[in-house]
Amino acid sequence: MSPHIALHDPVFRAYFCVVLVLLAIAGAVLAFLRFVLKKETASMFKTYWSWILIAGIGFIVVFLGRIPTIVGVTLLAIYAFKEFLRASGLYRDAWMTGAVYAGILMVGVASVISDPRSEERGTGWYGFFVAMPAFAIALILFIPILRNRARGELRRISLAIIGFVYIGWMFGHLGFIANARNAYGFLCYIIFATGLTDVAAFTFGRIFGRHPLRSEISPNKTWEGALGALGVAMVLPWLLRFSFPFFGPWQLFLTGLIVGIGGQLGDLSISVIKRDIGTKDMAATIPGHGGILDRIDSLVYAAPLFMHMTGYYYPLR
Amino acid sequence: MKKWLYSPMRDVDRVPVDRLRQFPREPDMLVYGLRSLGAFIIRQLLHTYNRFEIIGHQNLRTNRSLVIVANHCSHIDTLCLLAALPLRKLHRAFPAAASDYFFQSVPRLWAAAILVNALPFARQARVRQSLSICRELLANPGTILIIFPEGTRSRTGEVGEFKSGIGALVAGRDVAVAPCFIDGSFRAWPKGKRFPRPRKVRLVIGTPRNYRDRRTDKTDVCAIAAELRDAVNQLRPGNESH
Numbered sequence: 001m002s003p004h005i006a007l008h009d010p011v012f013r014a015y016f017c018v019v020l021v022l023l024a025i026a027g028a029v030l031a032f033l034r035f036v037l038k039k040e041t042a043s044m045f046k047t048y049w050s051w052i053l054i055a056g057i058g059f060i061v062v063f064l065g066r067i068p069t070i071v072g073v074t075l076l077a078i079y080a081f082k083e084f085l086r087a088s089g090l091y092r093d094a095w096m097t098g099a100v101y102a103g104i105l106m107v108g109v110a111s112v113i114s115d116p117r118s119e120e121r122g123t124g125w126y127g128f129f130v131a132m133p134a135f136a137i138a139l140i141l142f143i144p145i146l147r148n149r150a151r152g153e154l155r156r157i158s159l160a161i162i163g164f165v166y167i168g169w170m171f172g173h174l175g176f177i178a179n180a181r182n183a184y185g186f187l188c189y190i191i192f193a194t195g196l197t198d199v200a201a202f203t204f205g206r207i208f209g210r211h212p213l214r215s216e217i218s219p220n221k222t223w224e225g226a227l228g229a230l231g232v233a234m235v236l237p238w239l240l241r242f243s244f245p246f247f248g249p250w251q252l253f254l255t256g257l258i259v260g261i262g263g264q265l266g267d268l269s270i271s272v273i274k275r276d277i278g279t280k281d282m283a284a285t286i287p288g289h290g291g292i293l294d295r296i297d298s299l300v301y302a303a304p305l306f307m308h309m310t311g312y313y314y315p316l317r
Numbered sequence: 318m319k320k321w322l323y324s325p326m327r328d329v330d331r332v333p334v335d336r337l338r339q340f341p342r343e344p345d346m347l348v349y350g351l352r353s354l355g356a357f358i359i360r361q362l363l364h365t366y367n368r369f370e371i372i373g374h375q376n377l378r379t380n381r382s383l384v385i386v387a388n389h390c391s392h393i394d395t396l397c398l399l400a401a402l403p404l405r406k407l408h409r410a411f412p413a414a415a416s417d418y419f420f421q422s423v424p425r426l427w428a429a430a431i432l433v434n435a436l437p438f439a440r441q442a443r444v445r446q447s448l449s450i451c452r453e454l455l456a457n458p459g460t461i462l463i464i465f466p467e468g469t470r471s472r473t474g475e476v477g478e479f480k481s482g483i484g485a486l487v488a489g490r491d492v493a494v495a496p497c498f499i500d501g502s503f504r505a506w507p508k509g510k511r512f513p514r515p516r517k518v519r520l521v522i523g524t525p526r527n528y529r530d531r532r533t534d535k536t537d538v539c540a541i542a543a544e545l546r547d548a549v550n551q552l553r554p555g556n557e558s559h
Contacts, residue, residue, distance in 0.1 A: 072321065089324035155321060277323045284332045 001066040001183050011243050012063070015188040019055050022196075026051075028049075039297035046189075047288030054286070054295070062187055066122065067112055070189070074108030080293040080300075083283040085272070090159045095143050100160050103136035104168035111176045115182045123317055124179035129172075136164045165295070166300060172305045173304035180316040185243035190306050193236050193259045194298040197229045201264060204228025218271040226264055233260025244310075251313055259298075266301025270294065289308045337430035338420055338451065340437050348431050349408055355432045356407055360400045366515050367393070367505055371401050372406055373522035376495055381460075382455045383525070384494045386488060386545050388476045389465035390503035391421075393513060397499055397520050398463050411454060412463035413438040413447075440468055448486055455492050457497040464543060476504035476553075479546040484538035493525035496545055498552035 005141045006012045060070040078101060085091035102181055110129040113119050140160045142152040188199045205225025213221040234256035241247070247255070270293060274282060283288030289295045312317070326343045328336045336342070345522070363369035365426035377383070381536050385398055395412045402410055414435035429435035436454070438447045454460045464486075487494050499519045506513035531537045550556065 027554075086326045086343075087323075087329050089326065091326060092324075094344075094346070253491055275326060279325060281330065284330055294331065 001064075001069065001178060002161060002314070003063055006065070006184065007025065009184050011188065015184075015192060016059060018267065019059070019192065023052060026199075045056035045290060050286050054195075058191060062178075062184070065229065066183070069178040070108055070111045070175040070231075072144065073172065073178075074104060074111075076292060076296065077104050077107070077171045079285075080171065080220065080282075080291070080296060082162050083285070083291040083293045084163050084167055085159075085275070087277050087279050087282050088159050090163070093156055095147060096140065096156050096160045099139050099143050099165045100168065102138070103139060103164045104172070106135070107132050107169055107172035108175060108204045111172065111179065111300040113234060120317065121178075124176055126176075126316075127276050129176055132169055132172075133165050136169070137161055140144050168173065170241045170304045171300045173307045174299060177303065177307050177316075180310075182244060182246075186306070189237075189240060189255075190259070190303055191299065193233060193240075193255075194263045194302050196236065197233045197259055197263050198267070198298055200232040201229035201267075214268060214271075217268055217275055221268070229237055229264060230260035233257075246314060251309070254309050258309060259302050260313040262302040262305050266298040268298040269301065331453075334423060334426070335397065337426055341454075342430065344408075351431050352407060352434060353404060356399060356404060356499075359396050359432075363393075363396060363400055363518065367501075367518040368511070369397065369400065370517070370519045371522065372519065372525075374401065376515035376522045376524055377401060378460040379525070380492060381458050382460045382492050384455070384462045384464060384483075384492055385497055386464055386466055386479075386494055386549065387484060387497040387499055388471065388549055389467050389469070390471045390474055390499070391506040391508070392470075392515075393506050393518060394465065394499050394500040395435075395463065397502065397518060398497065399433060401520055401522065402461065406459070406461060408434060409459050410434060410461040410463060411436040413451070414439050415466070416447075417441065436462070438559070444482055446500045448482055451486055452490075453488070455486075466545065471503070472508055476517075476546060476550050480539050481535075481542045483545060485533065486540055487528045488531045488533045489529060490526065490540055491529045493527060494545065495525040496548040496552060497521065497524040498523075498549050500554055519554065523548055523552050 022292070026048060030041055033039045034045070061068050061102065080098060082091065082097075085097060091097055093247055104150060107129065110132060111124045113125050114123045115125045140157055143160075144150065144157065174190070177183060180186050202220070202225065205220070205222045205228070208224040208228070209222035210224045212219060212300070213223050213226050235251040235255075236259070237255045239248070241252070244251075244255075270282070274280070282293040283291030285291050286295055307316075328339060328343055328465070336345075337348075337390070342348075352362050358417065377385075387394060387398060395414075399410060399412070412433050412435050414420070414437065416439050418436035419429035419435055420437045429437075436447075436450065438451075440447075451464075452463055457461060464483060466483035467477040468480050469477075471477050499518065500514055500521065502519040504514070505516040505518050524547075528541055533540060
């Protein structure tokens with residue numbers, strides 16, 4: 001991955017056009033709703049402008065190459081983790097926060113450096129990357145011992161471990177995908193598909209939504225929205241088959257399931273956390289979306305599953 | 318299993334810029350890091366560009382709460398007083414800054430909240446409320462309040478009248494008050510100029526005083542303000558003999 005390759009890569013260019021066209025269509029639909037049907041669309045426009053910003057930043061980062069992508073994903077993971085900490089209150093514990101920050105940075109480092117025993121350079125150190133949770137949990141468990149404290153530490157340890165493994169390491173897989181031979185196809189597909197599935201769930205839920213999906217967790221999600229999103233996610237791999245031409249029907253099917261079901265489970269699992277803490281959004285960083293973590297929740301769940309599924313059938317390199 | 322309680326930060330649902338506006342601010346490592354880095358750079362700049370010099374440094378050596386009172390001619394004053402503090406006390410030092418000037422536009426807000434950890438002080442309305450925030454801060458040991466009791470930057474370089482609020486803040490409380498005089502900041506960066514000039518700046522720190530025995534009625538409060546003004550003026554280089 002590098003700017004020069006990206007410029008000539010048909011997959012990257014195709015995604016750029018697809019996203020441009022979709023954003024234009026969405027803008028036209030919103031404008032139609034607002035100016036012709038005179039509907040109240042202020043909040044939707046806010047979300048829409050933020051989508052444009054997200055798409056722009058995403059394309060620039062992926063365009064810049066492998067290391068910028070990994071650095072970007074690592075920074076995003078650190079910021080999302082910070083939102084989780086601020087919402088749960090663990091942020092007041094500077095030691096735990098520092099330990100997990102260090103762990104997330106190490107995930108980024110493991111994605112950038114290459115296996116010392118491998119001949120190929122710049123491919124990421126897969127073994128170290130996959131082993132990161134063991135090292136990070138060892139570090140997190142060491143903190144209370146170092147400070148000679150026990151009261152309330154189980155709570156801090158638990159929050160730090162779920163924060164590291166879920167937000168730091170699982171989301172870090174997105175950065176590791178940048179090492180794949182087919183990086184543009186995988187990266188663009190997984191980011192684009194989870195985003196589109198989110199929008200599909202929202203739209204289907206808004207139009208057809210009747211039956212609540214999980215009333216105790218997220219009152220606004222409906223079965224209609226979830227099934228509609230699953231339908232979109234199942235069709236999408238076939239439509240965008242050019243991003244992974246070597247996939248057979250079974251892999252395409254699995255990809256659809258991972259994005260369609262995994263993405264929504266990610267959304268719901270962050271909702272469980274928010275519901276228990278008692279906040280509506282994790283933060284107010286992106287206008288119309290909530291926090292960074294509210295935006296990337298489906299990617300956090302789907303990206304590692306997708307990477308390991310692909311890695312099982314076709315080695316990343 | 319006992320109930321497991323979370324304690325979210327108070328500003329979880331606020332936009333990042335709004336988080337800087339509120340006070341007291343929740344701790345934020347990014348802000349702390351930027352502030353420490355900024356303080357380091359500002360110190361180097363002051364020492365080279367303005368040949369900054371501190372006289373009476375030992376007067377600030379205390380672990381208890383401290384109110385620093387100084388004359389005010391320029392934005393450099395706050396930076397000078399902060400540069401006299403050790404870096405580890407930086408996040409516990411709060412220069413009182415006019416909320417109508419520093420907490421409206423976003424660039425000034427960044428400078429005030431991130432770089433100097435300013436306390437928004439409402440100098441026109443709700444002065445009492447601001448003073449009570451100051452009192453609460455001083456109740457935790459190790460807090461340093463930086464206050465310019467003139468209420469605004471002097472246009473002539475002379476020390477103006479001190480507002481009585483400073484008297485109300487310290488009268489009857491066991492808190493050290495250190496008078497300081499900043500010499501040369503008026504020439505270095507007067508009000509209305511866009512950029513500072515390379516003039517020598519000197520900070521003179523006087524011995525701390527204590528007003529715990531004073532009453533909080535109007536005459537005493539005004540008297541303390543006048544006494545503090547004299548104490549600051551006494552420190553002006555060339556005035557020591559009086």
